[in-house]
Amino acid sequence: MNAPNSFRAQPDERGHFGPYGGRYVSETLMPLILDLEREYRAAKQDPAFAAQFDDLLEHYVGRPSPLYYAERLTDTLRDSAPEGMGAQVWFKRDELNHTGAHKINNCIGQILLAIRMGKTRIIAETGAGQHGVATATVCARFGLPCVIYMGAKDVERQQPNVFRMKLLGAEVRAVESGARTLKDAMNEALRDWVANVHDTFYIIGTAAGPHPYPELVRDFQSVIGREARAQLLDRTGRLPDLLVAAIGGGSNAIGLFHPFLDDTDVKMLGVEAAGEGLEAKHAASLAGGFPGVLHGNKTYLLQDDDGQIAEAHSISAGLDYPGIGPEHAWLKDSGRVDYTAVTDREALDAFQLLCRTEGIIPALEPSHAIAAVARVAKDMPQDAIILANLCGRGDKDIFTVADALGVQI
Amino acid sequence: MTRLADAFIADRPALICFVTAGDPSVVATPAILDALVEGGADVIELGMPFTDPMADGPAIQAANIRALDGGVTTADILRIAKEFRARHPLTPLVLMGYANPMLRRGPEWFATALHDAGVDGVICVDVPPEEDDALGPALRAMGIDLIRLATPTTRDARIGAVLNGASGFVYYVSVAGITGKQQAQQASIEDAVARLKHATDLPVAVGFGVRTPEQARAIGRVADGVVVGSAIVEIVAEHGPAASAPVAAYIKTLSAALADARKVSA
Incomplete structure (x- = not known):
């Protein structure tokens, strides 16, 4: 065979x-x-x-990073879910690495x-x-x-x-x-x-x-997915139903996804930055771009009809890029990974949600992933497992968030 | 013989002049191209502006921004080329730029459009021989030369790969760096040109950092062509819509210098 x-x-x-x-x-x-x-x-x-x-x-880095069951976030999301629905949310804690990100x-x-x-x-x-x-x-x-x-x-x-x-x-x-x-x-x-x-x-x-x-x-970042896969198997005896990660260029996402790509029952969701909305200024190359060549690779790019590169926009500086890693472009076309997009506003809401429910200040980049988790968890049964990558901590973003919320600090 | 091949048969080196299409404006470009021909340019390199010109230094970056701010489109560039061809039936015209604008509507569309506009060749900064499939076959099918670049980092073992599929001429980028003011040592240029000419019958032109008649003459003694870009673009930046006369005057100093630079056979 x-x-x-x-x-x-x-x-x-x-x-x-x-x-x-x-x-x-x-x-x-x-x-x-x-x-x-x-x-x-x-x-x-x-x-x-x-x-x-x-x-x-x-x-030096402090690996393996913990795998954490976000119980209060899970319960909070279940409050607005239909009866019996609301998946368990687990986080790969790469924000606890030395330097605060993956x-x-x-x-x-x-x-x-x-x-x-x-x-x-x-x-x-x-x-x-x-x-x-x-x-x-x-x-x-x-x-x-x-x-x-x-x-x-x-x-x-x-x-x-x-x-x-x-x-x-x-x-x-x-x-x-x-x-x-x-x-x-x-x-x-x-x-x-x-x-x-x-x-x-x-x-x-x-x-x-x-x-x-x-x-x-990808190979260097795949330590994220290898650890997470072993940790979840060890803790629950099973694989996750859904992986979720934010995507700018896509390194934390591919690092989480890659070790699971041949686990056919594990679904995956990459989350791009929709900025002010996909009809307005955004940074979602897969949702709003076309294949082209920039910075050494062919991939989906935000560009005009003449191939001039468009300016991306996201509240998250780390997602503010008009392209995406080529493996994600291929995974999108092949259908193996689903991709969605989350606005600045939704990311800000998710940022605050995680602060208040779990005592974790996430970076604005994974706040996009958390927003997508909040969106999909309520449509999944309570025994389902979502594993999201908490790829960075939010200390660096507090000024940006304060500004967006109209707070003087 | 093609127009490009004809440009290199004289017993003096060819003068290859670069300007950015649409700089300072779409309507000003034709007169600047005419000024290049009037000044004695043997080959015109017309730059296709790109938002992200990562191989270019400040002068040509700024030219790209001026042209894009002026609203130049691919359609404008093709029209500029076609009208140039009508005014100058014999002067070869090469488009130079980056892959994304060239590939946006597909390589076949681009090659056909260039053929219809009377463009003779293409220099694409970010399509190396390893990615030739992206552009090369479409151009060759339409009889358009794909001019390959060799650089100070191109080792002997790699020259064959660079030349495979190359036509028109070989462009020796004399500086490992971006376009602009940095200048290569004459000895290193002579050594590189000799290595390339040993490996190919194609003409070898040398560019990057060439700005004075003396430099052009020195390079012209060993190379088949001399490329001048940033120095012309700086004159366009300084004089804007009135750039034609100073551009023509500058080009005349270069062409005069090359007229008495008898090529030394390799």
């Missing part, structure tokens, strides 16, 4: 997830991308690499690769600042100089993270081009990289960019 088709076997050897992904970079970068791929293949075969990665995740998992993996490749300088882009903080953190830990590109608008709205990065020894360069957000920071990081390929490693923060980045970021 032939092995069943697997959803976990992507990408192909050229980095394609179906029609998506690939290596759409300038010739200057191409040899470096090929070197990176070779080095990643070698690292994957090297038990010493895995041992160092696992050791750092355990003792981003550090990937940064540990990539800086170990950079060191393997003999690179002596690190660059990264950041939106909310979580990836920038995580990158600055690992650079401090390994003693490498670090430049973080951040849109000037994001610098303004994420001052605490800017200061954190500086404390950690990183140089933060505010990017004034375009809409002055994550997309523009990525352009500027690519311009830096192309001029410094000889010594510089680019730590991309999400499961996007040219091959092999979407694959290696």
Whole structure:
């Protein structure tokens, strides 16, 4: 009998997830991308690499992160559910990681690769600042100089993270081009990289960019799903009915989803940022975009009829990006994962709901996932299990939330 | 012979001039293209503006923004090209830009539209040989040259892959970096051009950071063509709708310098 088709076997050897992904970079970068791929293949075969990665995740990051049954949130959602309905809500607590988000998992993996490749300088882009903080953190830990590109608008709205990065020894360069957000920071990081390929490693923060980045970021983040799968089996003896995760580029979502992709009874829901609504300004590339090429990969993009990239909008700086990782584009087309979108308003409501019911201040990014959980839980039976990724904590967002709620602090 | 091949048969190097379509405005571009020809440009590179020009430095980034703010569309660019072809039947015209605007309506649509507009070739920054399927077959089917880029990071073992499917000419990007002011050492250019010419019969043109007649002449002694971009775009930025005369005057200094740069056979 032939092995069943697997959803976990992507990408192909050229980095394609179906029609998506690939290596759409300038010739200057191409040899470096090929070197990176070779080095990643070698690292994957090297038990010493895995041992160092696992050791750092355990003792430096604080993994495994807990799996938590959100009893009061579950009960609260059941109050408005029909009789017998209202699924159990469980959270993978990646907000408890060192630096307060899932981003550090990937940064540990990539800086170990950079060191393997003999690179002596690190660059990264950041939106909310979580990836920038995580990158600055690992650079401090390994003693490498670090430049973080951040849109000037994001610098303004994420001052605490800017200061954190500086404390950690990183140089933060505010990017004034375009809409002055994550997309523009990525352009500027690519311009830096192309001029410094000889010594510089680019730590991309999400499961996007040219091959092999979407694959290696997914692999480093898959620790989330592997742990969650084992933890839930251990605690309940079963797999979840539904996985839920927020999506900007999609690294926390693919990290949670990937280890479950071949568990056919586990449904999955990715949650994009609908901003002010899908008819207005938003950041939902799958819901409102079309396939195209940007930042090294083919994927769904917010763009006009001429292929000019549209400005994304979300209250969450980490979701404010007009594209999405190519594996999500493929999972959408294949039907394996469902995708929905949640507005700024719904995310703010969910943010406050979690604060009050569980004593957890979530980041605005997973607040989108929590809003989607609140929407779907009441239509699922009480013995059903929803497992959502709480991918970041909300300390960085309190000023944004206060502003949105009209509160002076 | 194609128009592009004809541009390289003289015993002096070809002058290849870049401007961004729609900069400073859609209506101003035709006169600027005419000024390039009047000044002595042998090949015109017309930039297709993109919101995210990640291989470009500040000058061409700003040109992209000016053009998009001015409302330039793909239809405008094709019309500018078609009208240029009618005015200048012999001057080769190459579109240069990024993959997304080129692929938005599909590669076949794009190739057919370029053919109908009389465009001779395409330079696409972010479609390397590894992704040739995205654009190359459609262009080749319509007889449009796909001009490939080689860079200081293109090692000998990779040159074959870069040349496979290349036509028109080979564009040697002399600086590992973005477009603009950084200049390569003449010795490194000479070494790279020699390596490329050893591997191909296609003409080899050199660009990135070329702005003075002296530089153009020095490069022209070893290369088949010299590409000038940011320096022209800066004149357009300074003079706006009145840029034609200063552009033509500047191009004349370059073409005069190349006229006495006898090519040295490799």
